[in-house]
Amino acid sequence: MKTTINKLILSITLILSLFSCNKEEAEPNAITTVSTIAGNREEGTADGKGAAARFFGPRGVAIDAQNNIYVADTRNHRIRKITPDGTVTTLAGTGEEGFAGGLRQNARFNRPSSLVLDPQGNIYIIDMGNNCIRKITSDGQVSTLAGSYYPGFADGKGSLAKFHSPRAITIDNANNLYVTDTENNAIRKITPDGTVSTFAGNPYKYGSADGEGKEATFFYPLGIVSDGHGNIFVADNGNRKIRRITLNAIVSTYAGTGTPGFSNGEAQSAQISPNGITINKQGDVFVTDSYSLIRKITPSGQVSTLAGSTPGYQDGNPMEAKFGAPKDLAFDKDGNLIVADDYNNCIRKITLPK
Numbered sequence: 001m002k003t004t005i006n007k008l009i010l011s012i013t014l015i016l017s018l019f020s021c022n023k024e025e026a027e028p029n030a031i032t033t034v035s036t037i038a039g040n041r042e043e044g045t046a047d048g049k050g051a052a053a054r055f056f057g058p059r060g061v062a063i064d065a066q067n068n069i070y071v072a073d074t075r076n077h078r079i080r081k082i083t084p085d086g087t088v089t090t091l092a093g094t095g096e097e098g099f100a101g102g103l104r105q106n107a108r109f110n111r112p113s114s115l116v117l118d119p120q121g122n123i124y125i126i127d128m129g130n131n132c133i134r135k136i137t138s139d140g141q142v143s144t145l146a147g148s149y150y151p152g153f154a155d156g157k158g159s160l161a162k163f164h165s166p167r168a169i170t171i172d173n174a175n176n177l178y179v180t181d182t183e184n185n186a187i188r189k190i191t192p193d194g195t196v197s198t199f200a201g202n203p204y205k206y207g208s209a210d211g212e213g214k215e216a217t218f219f220y221p222l223g224i225v226s227d228g229h230g231n232i233f234v235a236d237n238g239n240r241k242i243r244r245i246t247l248n249a250i251v252s253t254y255a256g257t258g259t260p261g262f263s264n265g266e267a268q269s270a271q272i273s274p275n276g277i278t279i280n281k282q283g284d285v286f287v288t289d290s291y292s293l294i295r296k297i298t299p300s301g302q303v304s305t306l307a308g309s310t311p312g313y314q315d316g317n318p319m320e321a322k323f324g325a326p327k328d329l330a331f332d333k334d335g336n337l338i339v340a341d342d343y344n345n346c347i348r349k350i351t352l353p354k
Contacts, residue, residue: 032351032352032353033315033316033317033318033350033351034307034314034315034316034317034318034321034348034349034350034351035315035348035349035351036050036051036315036346036347036348036349037050037069037082037086037338037346037347037348037349038050038051038053038055038082038086038088038346038347039051039053039054039055039058039088039341039344039345039346039347040052040053040054040345040346041313041344041345041346042054042345043055043056043057043075043345044056044345045073045076045078045090045095047080047088047089047090048087048088049085049086049087049088050086053082053088054345055071055073055076055080055345055346055347056073056074056075056076056345057073057074057075057076057342057343057345058071058072058073058074058080058327058340058341058342058345058346058347059072059074059112059113059114059327059328059340059342060072060074060112060113060114060115060125060126060168060327060328060340061115061328061329061330061338061339061340061347062115062116062117062123062330063117063330063331063332063333063338064117064121065333066084066333067084067332067333067334068081068082068083068084069081069082069332069338069347070082070091070115070117070123071340071347072112072113072114072115072125072126072328072340073093073112074111074112074113074128074342075111076093076095077093077094077095077096077097077098077108077109077110077111077112078090078091078092078093078094078095078109078112079091079092079093079104079109079112079115079123079125079136082347091104091136092104092105092107092109092136092140092142093107093108093109093112094106094107094108096108097109097110097111097129098110099127099130099132099149100142101134101141101142101143101144102141102142103140103141103142104136104140104141104142105140107134107136107142109125109127109129109130109134110127110128110129110130111127111128111129112125112126112127112128112134113126113128113166113167113168113327114126114167114168114169114328115169116169116170116171116177117171118171118175119175120138121138122135122136122137122138123135123136124145124169124171124177125169126166126167126168126169126179127144127147128165128166128167130147130149131147131148131149131150131151131152131162131163131164131165131166132144132145132146132147132148132149132163133145133146133147133163133166133169133177133179133190144158144159145158145177145190145194146158146159146161146163146190146194146196147159147161147162147163147166148160148161148162150162151163151164151165151183152164153181153184153186153203155188155196155197155198156195156196157193157194157195157196158194161188161196163179163181163184163188164181164182164183164184165181165182165183166179166180166181166182166188167180167182167221167222167223168180168222168223168224168235168276168328169224170224170225170226170232171226172226172228172230172232173226173228174192175192176189176190176191176192177189177190178190178199178224178226178232179224180221180222180223180224180234180235181201181203181221182220182221182222183220184201184203185201185202185203185205185206185217185218185219185220185221185238186198186199186200186201186202186203186218186221187199187200187201187218187221187224187232187234187245198213198214199213199232199245199249200213200214200216200218200245200249200251201214201216201217201218201221201251202214202215202216202217205217206218206219206220206238207219207239208236208239208241208253208258210243210251210252210253211250211251212248212249212250212251213249213251216243216245216251218234218236218238218239218243219236219237219238219239220236220237220238220239221234221235221236221237221238221243222235222236222237222274222275222276223235223274223275223276223277223278223287223288223328224277225277225278225279225285227279227283230246230247231244231245231246231247232244232245233245233254233277233279233285234277235274235275235276235277235287236256236274237273237274237275237290239256239258240256240257240258240259240260240271240272240273240274241253241254241255241256241257241258241272241274242254242255242256242267242272242274242277242285242287242297253268254267254285254297255267255268255270255272255285255297255301255303256270256271256272256274257269257270257271259271260273262289262291262293264295264302264303264304264305265302265303266301266302266303267297267301267302267303268301270303272287272289272295272303273289273290273291274287274288274289274290274295275287275288275289275290275325275326275327275328276288276326276327276328276329276340277329278328278329278330278331278337280331280335282299283298283299284296284297284298284299285297286306286329286337288323288326288327288328288329288339289308290325291308291311292308292310292311292312292322292323292324292325292326293305293306293307293308293309293323294306294307294308294323294326294329294337294339294350305319306318306337306350307319307321307323307350308321308322308323308326309321309322310322311323311324311325311343312324313341313344313346315348318350323339323341323344323348324341324342324343324344325341325342325343326339326340326341326342326348327340327341327342328340332349334354335352335354336349336350336351336352337349337350337352
């Protein structure tokens with residue numbers, strides 16, 4: 001009996017080993033470890049330090065100059081803050097689904113999914129369920145920058161604009177915001193005065209065509225990031241591609257074949273199912289993949305797996321670590337990746353070498 005059990009354990013180990021080898025063509029010693037900063041997999045709304053805190057489906061992360069992490073705690077309808085020592089507090093939102101501005105403690109959101117900070121310390125939030133972009137000023141006032149609650153499509157200023165289930169947001173060096181307007185299959189641009197225009201994509205047609213501005217098409221775009229040099233990268237989830245948009249709104253395919261599956265290698269032949277996206281100063285693009293993996297795309301066009309194995313929850317060795325539907329990700333000031341691990345109700349960290 002004992003021999004049979006030992007053989008079974010050995011067989012399972014070999015299978016998992018083969019799976020790991022098939023998944024990974026990356027840099028085995030390139031990262032230190034995967035750890036959990038806050039949350040302990042149990043859904044809830046508790047503030048506290050580290051594992052004592054609770055989240056419910058966190059999707060968005062952003063980091064300020066002091067290394068504080070801001071979290072779009074989606075199913076709690078709140079914005080949370082994590083200090084560098086891992087202490088979690090509620091920054092804004094009552095926790096009740098709704099639509100209300102004013103003092104941050106009294107504000108209401110409906111499934112906030114992404115957020116970004118400007119140099120002045122203002123926080124811009126994708127309020128997905130309210131089809132709006134909200135703003136929290138440095139003095140704690142919540143207002144609506146653009147959008148009008150009801151779903152639709154319209155360019156214009158402030159409440160004259162309409163979105164349909166926007167998902168992610170980024171900011172460029174001129175303080176313009178860019179939004180993935182997911183159900184409209186478009187990338188929208190918001191100037192600092194709240195004027196919304198369609199930067200790329202056609203809300204009346206989905207697809208994967210490259211081209212200029214509205215001639216290009218997207219299909220269910222999710223994550224978005226600015227590289228600081230005028231280029232925007234989009235996690236085009238429905239097309240299973242990473243798209244690149246230049247300052248002049250020229251859209252091209254940066255990585256991905258568009259076919260279902262998983263494979264590393266050359267960017268144009270790799271298979272990828274992107275959710276969130278970020279970029280470092282060296283131009284490496286990092287993506288959360290629907291296969292519960294973290295992928296990396298170098299400027300030379302090589303796609304590899306940075307961390308993750310099978311879906312689940314496990315810290316430690318990056319190739320053995322497990323994530324549960326990771327969504328957004330962002331770099332902290334020490335050059336480590338912070339990941340919103342949606343299904344695990346946790347905020348994770350991938351420590352990178354200095």
